[in-house]
């Protein structure tokens with residue numbers, strides 16, 4: 001019986017090793033390969049930001065009147081895993097505190113809607129640990145930030161397979177395992 005338990009433990013550990021456990025990918029929002037108006041790159045944003053930011057300026061328009069305005073990224077996911085999406089954002093107010101996030105052909109994610117305004121802060125999805133994280137395969141993933149509300153800015157983006165990780169202020173960019 002003990003032998004059987006030991007074998008089971010080895011098998012479980014073996015399976016888990018193939019998955020991302022502590023992988024983190026951090027990149028700049030302004031590194032998008034495509035930025036579509038009214039989303040714009042702002043390189044002269046003053047204050048506590050890393051390099052430049054992307055922005056949908058206040059009154060630029062949002063759905064349903066204006067549906068365009070996206071930033072598109074290709075992310076190389078090093079390991080298959082369950083990821084949390086973190087974004088370092090600036091919200092102007094309650095009508096300016098969200099965007100739509102999209103991975104490949106998965107259903108769109110409503111990102112944000114928290115009540116921290118006019119200060120740079122990190123927001124995550126899923127909000128709760130009990131919600132399903134984002135299941136991503138290893139390899140190239142298309143990620144999009146789409147216009148949902150104007151009056152928003154995004155500085156940095158992190159995908160983390162480590163559920164305990166919490167970003168603080170500006171984070172170092174790169175891929176960490």
Ligand SMILES: [Ca+2]
Pocket residue numbers: 094095096097098113149
């Ligand atoms: Ca809102």
Ligand SMILES: [Ca+2]
Pocket residue numbers: 028029030049050051052053154155156
């Ligand atoms: Ca940035």
